[in-house]
Amino acid sequence: xxxxxxxxxxxxxxxDARPGERRRGIDRVIMLLEALxxxxxxxxxxxxxxxxxxxxxxxxxxxxxxxxxxMLENVGxxxxxxxxxxxxxxxxxxxxxxxHYRRIIETLxxxxxxxxxxxxxxxxxxxxYVVLDCRDSPGPFRISSDVGVxxxxxxxxxxxxxxxxxxxxxLRDFIPPADYTLPDGxxxxxxxxxxxxxxxxxxxxxETAALADRFTWCMAAPIRDGxxxxxxxxxFVLPIDTPEPRRNQLLDLLRERARTLSLTDS
Amino acid sequence: xxxxxxxxxxxxxxxDARPGERRRGIDRVIMLLEALxxxxxxxxxxxxxxxxxxxxxxxxxxxxxxxxxxMLENVGxxxxxxxxxxxxxxxxxxxxxxxHYRRIIETLxxxxxxxxxxxxxxxxxxxxYVVLDCRDSPGPFRISSDVGVxxxxxxxxxxxxxxxxxxxxxLRDFIPPADYTLPDGxxxxxxxxxxxxxxxxxxxxxETAALADRFTWCMAAPIRDGxxxxxxxxxFVLPIDTPEPRRNQLLDLLRERARTLSLTDS
DNA sequence: TTAGTTTGTCCGGTATTTCAGACATAGTGT
DNA sequence: ACACTATGTCTGAAATACCGGACAAACTAA
Numbered sequence: 001x002x003x004x005x006x007x008x009x010x011x012x013x014x015x016d017a018r019p020g021e022r023r024r025g026i027d028r029v030i031m032l033l034e035a036l037x038x039x040x041x042x043x044x045x046x047x048x049x050x051x052x053x054x055x056x057x058x059x060x061x062x063x064x065x066x067x068x069x070x071m072l073e074n075v076g077x078x079x080x081x082x083x084x085x086x087x088x089x090x091x092x093x094x095x096x097x098x099x100h101y102r103r104i105i106e107t108l109x110x111x112x113x114x115x116x117x118x119x120x121x122x123x124x125x126x127x128x129y130v131v132l133d134c135r136d137s138p139g140p141f142r143i144s145s146d147v148g149v150x151x152x153x154x155x156x157x158x159x160x161x162x163x164x165x166x167x168x169x170x171l172r173d174f175i176p177p178a179d180y181t182l183p184d185g186x187x188x189x190x191x192x193x194x195x196x197x198x199x200x201x202x203x204x205x206x207e208t209a210a211l212a213d214r215f216t217w218c219m220a221a222p223i224r225d226g227x228x229x230x231x232x233x234x235x236f237v238l239p240i241d242t243p244e245p246r247r248n249q250l251l252d253l254l255r256e257r258a259r260t261l262s263l264t265d266s
Numbered sequence: 267x268x269x270x271x272x273x274x275x276x277x278x279x280x281x282d283a284r285p286g287e288r289r290r291g292i293d294r295v296i297m298l299l300e301a302l303x304x305x306x307x308x309x310x311x312x313x314x315x316x317x318x319x320x321x322x323x324x325x326x327x328x329x330x331x332x333x334x335x336x337m338l339e340n341v342g343x344x345x346x347x348x349x350x351x352x353x354x355x356x357x358x359x360x361x362x363x364x365x366h367y368r369r370i371i372e373t374l375x376x377x378x379x380x381x382x383x384x385x386x387x388x389x390x391x392x393x394x395y396v397v398l399d400c401r402d403s404p405g406p407f408r409i410s411s412d413v414g415v416x417x418x419x420x421x422x423x424x425x426x427x428x429x430x431x432x433x434x435x436x437l438r439d440f441i442p443p444a445d446y447t448l449p450d451g452x453x454x455x456x457x458x459x460x461x462x463x464x465x466x467x468x469x470x471x472x473e474t475a476a477l478a479d480r481f482t483w484c485m486a487a488p489i490r491d492g493x494x495x496x497x498x499x500x501x502f503v504l505p506i507d508t509p510e511p512r513r514n515q516l517l518d519l520l521r522e523r524a525r526t527l528s529l530t531d532s
Numbered sequence: 533t534t535a536g537t538t539t540g541t542c543c544g545g546t547a548t549t550t551c552a553g554a555c556a557t558a559g560t561g562t
Numbered sequence: 563a564c565a566c567t568a569t570g571t572c573t574g575a576a577a578t579a580c581c582g583g584a585c586a587a588a589c590t591a592a
Contacts, residue, residue: 022550022577025292026328030335033352037359046568055551060570062292069296070391075363079569083360085391086299088398089414091357093303094349096413097341125336125351132354147362148355288547288580312538321581326540345539 028054028062042080107257118237122158127174129159152179154193155212158220158233164201168194205255215240219251221258228264294320294328308346373523384503388424393440395425418445420459421478424486424499430467434460481506485517487524494530
């Protein structure tokens with residue numbers, strides 16, 4: 001209890017964790033990996049068991065299987081486990097299975113080197129926004145956000161682009177109401193957000209200033225797949241005081257590069 | 267049958283695939299992911315079922331669960347699946363969970379930029395050698411080897427370093443006899459290999475010329491963990507005709523950088 | 533057309549796995 | 563010393579996940 005490894009403060013905790021319920025090993029594995037990703041640090045088996053609501057004996061069994069497969073590995077002196085080498089290889093295979101993704105990563109690298117700013121590749125995961133990859137600005141003011149951490153869509157510029165294909169009703173159904181509340185307590189009016197989405201769709205880019213936090217100016221441009229759909233965006237995270245001429249210059253660059261990466265014009 | 271999606275030509279195929287044997291879902295999942303990694307391309311559910319020796323109905327069930335979790339995703343028009351977005355995130359979390367790995371990757375980048383050669387980060391996976399990450403030479407002669415593909419240890423320079431802590435008897439037990447046979451049919455004498463391992467251990471680096479293929483000169487230097495053990499190596503893959511002065515210069519650079527990355531001197 | 537193959541789904545039975553709980557051991561704090 | 567908590571392993575028993583097989587639909591080839 002000294003460290004709060006378990007955060008049961010989740011609003012939706014215990015959603016269907018009725019005790020005495022038997023679950024499949026596969027589902028346990030999925031929950032375990034998601035829990036580990038959310039926690040972002042090695043965990044002990046006991047804490048994993050509590051976090052995913054599984055019996056300890058079952059958790060040991062599963063963890064040992066995954067350790068054998070190197071999908072997890074022991075870290076630290078004892079008892080802590082985290083993702084293993086196999087996961088790296090699976091993830092690498094995912095990233096490189098098509099030439100398109102490789103081109104995107106190269107562009108990300110080039111943008112970062114040329115501008116010295118923080119650049120991100122963003123997408124959706126379920127009804128949340130995630131950073132898929134990033135290159136942090138080398139400057140002293142490092143505004144970094146971790147790859148893989150789920151963020152409410154309305155907090156982000158990219159989110160406005162990624163939802164451009166949805167009708168207002170679909171948006172209403174898709175976004176959890178709680179996600180309109182910003183970290184500092186302010187609330188975005190849904191109607192305003194819907195208008196932003198429509199604007200982003202029309203303009204082909206999106207910008208937000210001091211939204212998720214007070215210090216950043218974000219701009220995002222869409223990468224379209226072969227069907228014209230947007231499921232990834234390229235994005236700059238700038239200090240809020242970046243002068244307007246430079247912002248515009250960066251926006252043009254971002255849009256041009258994203259257009260180059262797109263597989264359709266539309 | 268038009269494409270050979272299933273390669274049952276594996277020498278160890280059907281090792282324990284006695285029909286009528288029931289297996290756990292978890293084990294099926296592990297086998298499935300390994301199969302996908304080995305195949306290195308999207309596969310159809312039917313082919314996966316054959317490759318891992320599972321009933322089709324079971325395979326559909328498992329694949330659908332993994333699709334829901336985004337650990338797999340549909341690719342192409344229909345029926346093909348490959349690793350999904352979640353895998354990328356899990357793998358990314360693995361790569362960055364400690365500062366040490368990040369430093370290693372930065373060094374890899376720098377070495378590649380500075381020298382223009384192919385640089386690799388290598389390690390073991392079970393009793394095979396794998397490339398964990400690489401930066402390919404930008405030149406016209408691209409000697410690339412895929413991340414994650416398992417290779418026989420005796421074929422590699424890094425392998426000789428990674429086994430430095432083993433006794434001759436341990437080496438005998440560890441290496442499958444078939445792994446001494448090179449791709450072109452030549453056979454490495456085990457005694458010679460054991461001597462190489464000892465030499466590499468003593469020298470603190472290892473070199474091989476025209477071993478796994480006729481065109482490459484490989485050199486590897488050890489990255490030691492906090493206990494002095496070697497579980498990763500830094501490695502150059504050079505064209506075989508690289509002049510000796512340059513080779514020596516590169517070897518010095520490689521050894522210096524690997525030493526910098528090591529957490530112990532030993 | 534027919535015959536053959538593959539895909540995706542569904543269902544009932546049983547071999548197996550998950551579960552709860554106990555246990556020894558180790559650590560912590562008073 | 564004590565009480566308390568957590569770890570890792572084992573076991574019996576019951577719930578159920580996996581399996582085999584059947585089925586319709588789609589596709590191919592002759």
